[in-house]
Amino acid sequence: MDERRPPIVTSSAPAAEESRPPYALQHRLFTLLTLVVILLITPWFVERMRYAWTHGRQRAELDGARVALASPETLADAFRQVALNVNPSVVHIDASSVTSPSSDDEGRPRRGQRTYGDQGQGAGIVVSDDGYVLTNYHVVAGADEVSVRLGDGRIVDDVELVGVDTETDIVVLKIVADGLMPVEWGDSELLSVGDWVLAVGSPYGLDLSVTAGILSAKNRSIRAGHQSYSDLLQTDAAVNPGNSGGPLVDIQGRVVGINTAIVGETYGGISFALPSKTVQEVYQRLKDHPLGTQGLLGVKPQDMTAEIAATLRIDAHRGAIVTEVLPDSPALRAGIESYDVLLTWDGQSIENAEDLRSRVAATEAGRRIDVGINRRGQPLTLSVEVGRRASVF
Numbered sequence: 137m138d139e140r141r142p143p144i145v146t147s148s149a150p151a152a153e154e155s156r157p158p159y160a161l162q163h164r165l166f167t168l169l170t171l172v173v174i175l176l177i178t179p180w181f182v183e184r185m186r187y188a189w190t191h192g193r194q195r196a197e198l199d200g201a202r203v204a205l206a207s208p209e210t211l212a213d214a215f216r217q218v219a220l221n222v223n224p225s226v227v228h229i230d231a232s233s234v235t236s237p238s239s240d241d242e243g244r245p246r247r248g249q250r251t252y253g254d255q256g257q258g259a260g261i262v263v264s265d266d267g268y269v270l271t272n273y274h275v276v277a278g279a280d281e282v283s284v285r286l287g288d289g290r291i292v293d294d295v296e297l298v299g300v301d302t303e304t305d306i307v308v309l310k311i312v313a314d315g316l317m318p319v320e321w322g323d324s325e326l327l328s329v330g331d332w333v334l335a336v337g338s339p340y341g342l343d344l345s346v347t348a349g350i351l352s353a354k355n356r357s358i359r360a361g362h363q364s365y366s367d368l369l370q371t372d373a374a375v376n377p378g379n380s381g382g383p384l385v386d387i388q389g390r391v392v393g394i395n396t397a398i399v400g401e402t403y404g405g406i407s408f409a410l411p412s413k414t415v416q417e418v419y420q421r422l423k424d425h426p427l428g429t430q431g432l433l434g435v436k437p438q439d440m441t442a443e444i445a446a447t448l449r450i451d452a453h454r455g456a457i458v459t460e461v462l463p464d465s466p467a468l469r470a471g472i473e474s475y476d477v478l479l480t481w482d483g484q485s486i487e488n489a490e491d492l493r494s495r496v497a498a499t500e501a502g503r504r505i506d507v508g509i510n511r512r513g514q515p516l517t518l519s520v521e522v523g524r525r526a527s528v529f
Contacts (some may be wrong), residue, residue: 169261182408194236203321213385218334219346221389224287225319226336226382229271230344231256231279236360259337259382260284260309260321261391263419270307270419271395273300273383276307284311287344294333299422300525302462303436303493304414305363305396308422321384323412326370327351335373335395337382349473356408357438360397364460366438368408369393384409417490421497431499432523434465437489440477448475450513455479456492473511480508 230254262268269284274278276282282295296310328332331351339345344518348374356368371384376393383395393409422430437456438444445452458476461468472478478486482505499505501524509516 144249160210161224199501215348218389220337220386221343222383222385224317225262226287227260227262227269227339227343228285229258229260229275231276233278233280257338257341258380261383262316264318265468267311267316267317269311271307273302273305273307275381297427299427301418301422304418305412306415306418308419321416322386323414324413327392329353332387333371333373333443334385335375335378335379335394339376339378341378347374358408364436365397367411370406372405373407421494425497427525430497430525431501432525434464434467434494435463436460436470437492439488450510452477452510455486456489464521468522470518471520476508479510481505484529
């Protein structure tokens with residue numbers, strides 16, 4: 137019996153589509169929610185990372201500062217080392233005027249009698265091993281006799297006046313002594329507000345007194361008595377009468393200024409020092425052009441800056457602006473006024489206040505010099521007969 141295969145039945149109906157897995161929709165929803173969560177938390181995460189980095193940096197700086205000042209003893213030791221380093225280079229200065237001796241019954245001066253009038257005192261610094269000493273002009277102004285007491289107690293009565301700069305209140309003296317120890321200079325331009333500074337001087341005659349404070353500000357302008365100052369360092373280190381002319385030093389014992397003025401008659405938390413940059417420039421100029429060869433103009437100059445030019449509404453970005461004209465001076469007689477900007481001296485360009493001082497000091501007294509000026513925006517040329525600096529003692 138023949139076996140027959142069952143007939144193959146075909147259908148023209150389309151095949152049924154495969155059904156999708158039941159979790160496909162859930163997968164899409166999960167992916168969407170994940171993206172939303174990522175978008176929401178990314179800013180927070182980035183902010184946390186930024187905070188962590190900033191906090192870590194600040195923490196590292198704080199830890200570094202704590203290591204640098206691990207204990208009060210560390211800072212005290214630094215102060216002790218500074219005092220040991222600086223004191224041998226600091227001197228005490230006595231200045232006095234001598235009045236006429238009284239006469240005997242026959243009208244003749246009494247022999248051996250000397251009467252002292254005004255007496256002053258201050259401090260100074262040894263700046264070279266061959267005897268140059270710096271102090272403030274007002275310490276010795278008007279004195280007939282000046283003596284210098286060295287850090288080791290020796291007293292030098294034979295004191296030579298080398299040069300004076302009344303505008304910056306600096307005087308250069310010269311003494312003869314063996315074994316002098318000059319100061320080490322620092323750079324006042326590198327100082328920052330908050331830096332430790334120490335003042336050394338002779339407050340009320342107590343020589344080699346050391347006080348400490350911080351740099352409170354830079355580029356201060358003040359008026360103390362009849363003297364105007366600019367570009368000063370402000371500090372809260374205790375400075376009193378007798379400190380004038382003494383050094384302001386950094387934490388490495390390097391001289392960054394000369395203590396010059398205080399607010400009021402006694403220390404009140406604010407004192408001022410001439411920056412070492414200015415002091416060094418003046419010292420070199422006075423040394424190169426000793427008293428008797430220095431010319432005199434009779435103005436108090438300040439560096440001309442873009443800020444000052446904008447304030448005065450003038451087109452001058454170099455030169456020296458006159459902040460004060462001294463009475464009975466060559467400048468006053470020539471017609472120079474306050475706020476004049478001095479641009480040229482004898483045909484040579486003036487770059488700044490120190491450049492003007494140097495050119496005037498190097499000019500022979502009695503010469504007539506043309507001075508180029510900007511006065512309220514207008515060019516002007518005045519003729520000045522250069523004066524001669526007088527001795528102070």
